[in-house]
Amino acid sequence: MPDEREPDPVDEGELVNLSQLAVELGVTRQWLHKLRTADPAFPASKRQPGSTREVWDVAQVRAYYRGRELRPGERTDLKPPAADA
Secondary structure (H helix, E strand, O other): OOOOOOOOOHHHOOEEOHHHHHHHHOOOHHHHHHHHHHOOOOOOOOOOOOOOOOOEEHHHHHHHHHHOOOOOOOOOOOOOOOOOO
């Protein structure tokens, strides 16, 4: 008898939720949420049909994370103290 189930999406890679993705990248879930909402280049989530859970392909997000432009903040410890007026 032929198997009538739909095949699992093997070619999409490993799919994980936001919390698992944060652990994988070594960042907080809150920071990752801020990054994904602020940067339009962040990979889109891959929702399964009929599901409300957002999941991401780990390989795609890793590639994005490694290739993103870093914008470090200004170092205030190297500036002289502001003169009081």
